[in-house]
Amino acid sequence: MNIPFLGDRGEKRAARDPEGIAELLSECELLRAQAAREGVQLDDSVGSLEAVDQLVPRWRDDEETLPRLGNDAGLYLGTVIVRTVPGAAWEIRSDGQPVVRLDSGREFDVVASGHEWAASGVPELSQLYAEVAEE
DSSP states (O other): OOOTTTHHHHHHHHHHOHHHHHHHHTOOHHHHHHHHHTTOOOOSSHHHHHHHHTSOOGGGGOTTHHHHHHHHHHHHHHHHHHHHSTTOEEEEOTTSOEEEEOTTSOEEOHHHHHHHHHHHOOSOHHHHHHHHHHO
């Protein structure tokens, strides 16, 4: 997911308003709507990632929905990480890609992970979270 309107200005704005960037990236409207239809409430918790992993992947046959849902899944994974892992924060790379950076300096391209999950279900979002949280 490239967010070109953030660009270099977005990086400066993110430094001043990390909560604003986190709020923007946490919207994940398509994923939240899909989950709600299945009776799953996304409350930005680790448990909700496990529930998302269990959703029936009806979107895989829809070429238009698949990439959008992959973006949302990655952004939702990033949202849970940023809100629950101490020191984790969103960062917008120079190419416009939102990533999660840990205190250790390690960077996670959660959107790429979301695309992999949406397309194949592997790796599970909760598994990715567990790997990040171990750091």
